[in-house]
Amino acid sequence: MNCLHIRNGLMDYFDEKTDQDLRLEIEGHLATCKACRDYSFTLREAFQMISLEKNIEYDPFMFTRLQASVIDQKNIRRTPLLNRLLQPALIATFVLFLVYAGISIGSDYNYQQSIITDYETELYYLNDIQNESYESIMLFE
Amino acid sequence: MHDADFIVGLKNGDQDVFKKLVEQHQVPLVRLCKGFLHDEEDARDIVQETFIEVFESIHHFRQDARLSTWLYRIAVNKSLNLLRKKKINRLLVSLDVFSAKETNDVEYGTTGPGQNLPGDKLEKNEKLKQIRKAVDSLPGNQRIVFILNKYMDLTNKEVAEVMDISLSAVESLMHRAKMNLQKKLFNLYKKNLI
Numbered sequence: 001m002n003c004l005h006i007r008n009g010l011m012d013y014f015d016e017k018t019d020q021d022l023r024l025e026i027e028g029h030l031a032t033c034k035a036c037r038d039y040s041f042t043l044r045e046a047f048q049m050i051s052l053e054k055n056i057e058y059d060p061f062m063f064t065r066l067q068a069s070v071i072d073q074k075n076i077r078r079t080p081l082l083n084r085l086l087q088p089a090l091i092a093t094f095v096l097f098l099v100y101a102g103i104s105i106g107s108d109y110n111y112q113q114s115i116i117t118d119y120e121t122e123l124y125y126l127n128d129i130q131n132e133s134y135e136s137i138m139l140f141e
Numbered sequence: 142m143h144d145a146d147f148i149v150g151l152k153n154g155d156q157d158v159f160k161k162l163v164e165q166h167q168v169p170l171v172r173l174c175k176g177f178l179h180d181e182e183d184a185r186d187i188v189q190e191t192f193i194e195v196f197e198s199i200h201h202f203r204q205d206a207r208l209s210t211w212l213y214r215i216a217v218n219k220s221l222n223l224l225r226k227k228k229i230n231r232l233l234v235s236l237d238v239f240s241a242k243e244t245n246d247v248e249y250g251t252t253g254p255g256q257n258l259p260g261d262k263l264e265k266n267e268k269l270k271q272i273r274k275a276v277d278s279l280p281g282n283q284r285i286v287f288i289l290n291k292y293m294d295l296t297n298k299e300v301a302e303v304m305d306i307s308l309s310a311v312e313s314l315m316h317r318a319k320m321n322l323q324k325k326l327f328n329l330y331k332k333n334l335i
Contacts, residue, residue, distance in 0.1 A: 066196075
């Protein structure tokens with residue numbers, strides 16, 4: 001029986017799932033082959049490490065937390081749909097109102113500015129001196 | 142308490158029955174999830190989510206399997222979902238070169254407060270990390286079968302019920318899982334990593 005065959009059978013051997021003949025062959029080989037024996041110790045240690053991961057402590061507070069979660073979720077579901085929709089709807093309406101107000105104020109400001117510009121333009125034409133260049137005024141004076 | 146009593150009690154929203162369910166199944170479920178996640182905190186979070194889902198979805202339970210089988214199935218699926226999410230997050234983080242190393246170590250539990258440990262404990266941590274990696278590298282169903290068997294001590298028949306596959310399929314998966322794991326562990330042994 002070669003070492004590869006022994007190694008392949010080690011896991012079942014540790015799980016006590018090998019038949020009698022195979023178990024005896026493995027034990028016989030391990031007694032004579034140091035390399036396989038060393039490896040089998042390492043493999044057994046590896047499985048012991050896995051077993052240590054199974055050590056779990058009972059958490060006495062898990063049920064309390066679960067109860068709180070379940071009650072919270074029930075309360076959310078009990079809140080009427082209307083109430084759950086109302087708050088976001090109100091916030092959206094308020095934001096739209098602010099946007100509209102901003103646009104209104106902004107367009108009113110532009111209108112005021114345009115009135116002033118028009119007025120200045122009228123003044124400009126009443127006083128034709130603006131149509132004359134400075135040089136022509138100086139030349140005549 | 143029998144399954145039928147649990148089911149009736151949970152459907153009626155009986156808190157005492159729910160408490161008994163939690164007492165009975167908390168430790169095995171945390172053990173199961175820890176087999177996938179290697180982190181006890183994450184495992185406990187998943188177990189909490191599992192119990193909440195069972196409590197809320199009990200009316201949808203078709204009773205085609207035992208209640209415990211249903212619990213284990215939900216826990217396995219939630220654990221695998223969390224692993225997928227973490228994998229995506231790790232992929233995103235690994236795009237940032239400076240945090241790549243930290244991510245790998247956090248995954249296998251070798252960073253954090255426990256790292257200024259005496260030499261032999263650090264060596265054991267490293268070995269455990271390698272063994273976890275070897276188990277995690279098993280193909281999907283082989284890994285599930287191995288964890289259900291080794292971490293939950295379920296028989297092949299019970300594993301077949303949880304996974305909803307035949308007994309012969311479980312035996313075949315278990316055999317292949319052991320062969321694959323044996324090869325990986327031997328390679329680690331040759332490299333002196335375990």
